Amino acid sequence: MPESYVNLLADLKEDEVLKLTKKRIDSGEDPMKILEDSRKGMEIVGKRFADGEYFLPELVFSGELLKQVTAMVKPHMSGKATQVKKAGKVVIGTVAGDIHDIGLNIVDFMLDVNGFDVTNLGVDVPADKFVKAMKDTKAPVLGLSGFLTPAFDAMKETVEALEKAGIRKNVKIMIGGGQMDDEVRKYAKADAFGKDAMAAVSLAKKWIGVN
């Protein structure tokens, strides 16, 4: 059953997934096992996205499926449920002056299902808030999101704020979204530009050293 459950999730069969989730819960199965299968399903979704088989709608919809499964499973989890081992910490956010969050949330979701411990600071994040989050979490990776032209300068200012705080050298910075490209990456002195959410996952894996 777990294998077909994973596949049903990866194939985004909402009704079947929810029915089967309920069945597994009712039969008293370990909730952690169900969540682990969900994560595997999401991994396949990410892989299909990277392979050009899935697109943004599949990512958004799979996120919705996972949310529903998690909500069903959660009440059955005992307080001392073991935390799934996280691959590493990543802080993300949309830079100051920009309120776009569609791409940001997809990156959040894809990093999360790939095992990263994600701190999502939301939109219109001032540079000092990024600095504080990097200090607090000690995350080695920062993802800056932006959609419009004002983000060019805001990204540069964020990177400079990290330099000024003396923590730039400890952090790898990736940028992405809307009008961002490698020119902006150079201008902002970030380490990499990623064209989509899976690029963010690959970069984070590379930098943190996860396979």
Next chain:
Amino acid sequence: MKKPENWSGLTWQEKRDKRFEWWGAARGVKFVSKEARAKHDASVDRTIKAIKLEIPDRVPVHIPAGTFPAYYAGYDLKTIMYDVEKMREAWLKFARDFDTDGMAGAGTSSGGFMDALGTRTMKWPGHGLPDDATLVQFVEEEYMKADEYDAFLDNPTDYYIRYFLPRTHEAFAPLAKLSSLSSYMGIAGQLVMAAGDPDFKKMVRALVKANEANVKWGKVSAECTRVCREMGFPAGGGGMALAPFDTIADMFRGTRGSVMDMYRQPEKLLEACDRIMPLSLDAAIKGADMGDSPFVFIPMHKGDDMFMSDKQFEKFYWPSYKRLLLGLIDEGLVPSPIVDGTYNRRLEYIKDLPRTGVFWVFEKTDMALAKKVLGGHTCIGGNVTGSLICKGTPEDVRKYCRWLIDTCAPGGGYVLSMGVSVDKADPANFQAMIETAKTYGQYH
């Protein structure tokens, strides 16, 4: 424009020639000089030739102004949103200093108008964005709920008035109190009742205030347009439209909502696209007819290579959009879609429209590929990116524009332009773009 008596009997090409003729004639425009008239005529001629895939004297160059004129004039966005005199100064300075082939209206809205309406679909300097914000930004929400398709399909206008407007503008909130406007019975009574409701009285006061701001803004805007035309800029586009899927995914349901609908209620989503198409077409034609230009601008967002698969594009985006484009072409108009993102995988689809019928402006699409697929079939433009104009040097811009001209101009059918507009940039970068079109873009 004034249509001839035999309009409905004309072919789309004949209608379009009539519109081009009207556009070029610039009736009622008092040009400031013979040179201004000559500049106007030359711009019109080279743009028409580009659209028709004929060889003009040189590559036409268009620059979307965005909010750049505000900063170029030494102001900021907030200032010109609230001070029409400064808006006039900024807009006209931009027009005087940047000699392009198309008129670019300043990309701002009236702050007073949006304040009075309590617009929720936008954030602007001082309203959700800091005072020094350089662009107005759209707020995407599920303004239409997942279970409201039937209400929308049953009567889009009733839905718009009683559901959409109250949710998107604070001032219109009382409209949610009205009962259905689908039957003509009782509407008069309802409106009379509303007249006594303090909330409606408040709404009317807000509308009067919005109107005052709009009239003030509109007067200056119209005057700027007139002065620009007298300086020799061809009339700008009067018509605007959105692809039906974008109307839903941008305005009504948001990205998340529309994606849910693709899975949970695809038929309703498609039905809504079909319902919106003729309404959008009609509005775009009426808008264009009120002006002098044949161009209908269509900003495009959620059908690009990244946003959906080919299959999803074929099912959800393209059918109703294609009919919209065909409807515009059939009226002699020139649809000018401005495509956000990349359209590399969509080029074969969009080729399936009448030759020379559309003018596509791309943001990040691979232009060599676009030329390969659409060359000899459809005029293309764009691809000077926001990052290049904002952060590149004039030499970078020159180099890239030369590459674009080398790649796209041979055989005609190319306009040097951008798929996005910008805020702050080195003016020398725009000048480099214009100069490259004028010198390197010569056909003879």
